[in-house]
Amino acid sequence: MTLTANAGSCTFCAVKPSTTLDHEAPIADNGADVWWNFLPACKPCNDWKGKRTATE
Numbered sequence: 001m002t003l004t005a006n007a008g009s010c011t012f013c014a015v016k017p018s019t020t021l022d023h024e025a026p027i028a029d030n031g032a033d034v035w036w037n038f039l040p041a042c043k044p045c046n047d048w049k050g051k052r053t054a055t056e
Contacts, residue, residue: 002038009040012049016042024054 003018010016018040025031028051039054 002035003040005040010042010045011039011054012041012045016044019043020046022046022049022054026051026053029053 002021006014006018008017010018011022020041020043022039022041022045023031023033024037024039027033031037041049
């Protein structure tokens with residue numbers, strides 16, 4: 001369900017299709033591993049974001 005949100009596009013670049021689930025609040029910073037913390041992202045953007053929050 002999360003991967004098809006945002007019309008199937010990456011939340012960050014809005015160009016590539018979302019193929020991974022990113023955590024809005026990273027697990028490394030005690031973010032929850034639950035559906036409401038997931039964002040659809042392409043692999044390059046997910047890798048680029050790393051351990052930062054979505055707003056960072």
